Amino acid sequence: MNHSIALNFEDGVTRFIQCREGETVLDAAYRSRINLPMDCSDGVCGTCKCRAESGNYDLGDDYIDDALGEDEKDNGLVLTCQMVPSSDCVIAVPADSTVCKTGNAKFNATVARVEQHNDAAIVLELDVADDAPAFLPGQYVNIDVPGSGQHRSYSFSSAPGERRISFLIKRIPDGLMSDWVGKAQPGQALELTGPLGSFYLRKVDRPLLFLAGGTGLAPFLSMLETLARTGADQPVHMIYGVTRDADLVLVEQIEAYAAKLPNFNFITVVAEGASAHPRKGWVTQHMPAEVLHDGNLDVYLCGPPPMVDAVRKHFDDCGVTPASFHYEKFTPNAPARDKAA
Known part of the structure; x- marks a missing residue:
């Protein structure tokens, strides 16, 4: 069974990788051509230390205390060279995506439906392909405004895992995106970049x-x-x-x-x-x-x-x-x- 691992980088980029049963996060990332920080890969140096924000995993006992202390472990820190997930996980990586030789994902979408809400907002629904990037609830994407050479950023209002995604767009007089969306027709193509952002729902342990x-x-x-x-x-x-x-x-x-x-x-x-x-x-x-x-x-x-x-x-x-x-x-x-x- 594969587990979906969300890697959240310091520059707001999120990339998802698939971790095979028994595979370490570090190996899964390398297999996906994402170079997470590492030096020894043996649980000795601590260079690959990240923070697990959700999910279940095993760290084994093949690392030394100098690389990961018990207090760090209790606070969710992990060594990705030792971390073997047993569920989907979210991991905060203390490095920019570019340092790890990865970056934003681009994907295409088509307009499915546009719904006006007074003069306040517009709901934009888009259809995406099955291989569109996953996202975490709360994150956003950049949407290119056709013909303008510019983009605008919008949070997903739909849940992850759907092939129809949605956004809530503020109506702005002469606004670049809101004017375009107000005239958009089903089937029109858009290019999106993301997911992005560190604003997303964490594991719910408290009110x-x-x-x-x-x-x-x-x-x-x-x-x-x-x-x-x-x-x-x-x-x-x-x-x-x-x-x-x-x-x-x-x-x-x-x-x-x-x-x-x-x-x-x-x-x-x-x-x-x-x-x-x-x-x-x-x-x-x-x-x-x-x-x-x-x-x-x-x-x-x-x-x-x-x-x-x-x-x-x-x-x-x-x-x-x-x-x-x-x-x-x-x-x-x-x-x-x-x-x-």
């Missing part, structure tokens, strides 16, 4: 707090679908904040997840003072102490920079330090390497 700002909702839809398929024993609370009433999109889809996931609940918040919404203001004003679990939680935040900064300040003001805090800032119409949602 989760999802904070979505505007079309920053997209990666959480991917995460929720993944949790709906795998199950979630921990409580999951989401706060979805927008500027205007019209910006609240796909709420019925979130409600469907609330029906599927017994431990999931959510609220929506609208910032505009003239709104008739029952909860107005900012997400930080609707974050009661009980959802913070005294810091024993994992926080995932995707929204514009002011929202990210405000949430971080709120935690400081409350004296709460989450066990882990993963966030992604985005700005509309961002240039290359910035996130556009």
Whole structure:
């Protein structure tokens, strides 16, 4: 049986390799022409040390303590020259992809469906081939805008493993991508690059707090679908904040997840003072102490920079330090390497 191993590099590139039964991650990577850091390959030098963020594996006992101490092992560090997976795994590699002689994957897609949501957002669905790269829930791709020589970056709103993928695109007046998508027809071709990003759902060992700002909702839809398929024993609370009433999109889809996931609940918040919404203001004003679990939680935040900064300040003001805090800032119409949602 093969196991799928996601290698997440420091520059945000993710590459998936297949590890055969009994094969080490280092050997599987080399077989895939990815040169993970190494020197001795015998568990002596520690050069191949990485962090296993999820999955089951065996490290054996053929390495020395100087290469991997017990405290490091307890914190998820592994030697890829000794690590033999027994399940799918996610591994953080402390090196850029280019150093490991790999890089972004490019793949093609065709437009399947376009759905407008008021003047706020567009859902873009694309069909991809069976050999399209895998991704982790929460990650994004760069999509080339046909005829422009430019690209825009969007988080997957669909779950991994599907041949139809989807994105939630913010409507921007005269926006390069939103204008193109608004006129797109089924069957039109697009080129994508990725997956990318270190914002993805980790192993769920603690309560989760999802904070979505505007079309920053997209990666959480991917995460929720993944949790709906795998199950979630921990409580999951989401706060979805927008500027205007019209910006609240796909709420019925979130409600469907609330029906599927017994431990999931959510609220929506609208910032505009003239709104008739029952909860107005900012997400930080609707974050009661009980959802913070005294810091024993994992926080995932995707929204514009002011929202990210405000949430971080709120935690400081409350004296709460989450066990882990993963966030992604985005700005509309961002240039290359910035996130556009």
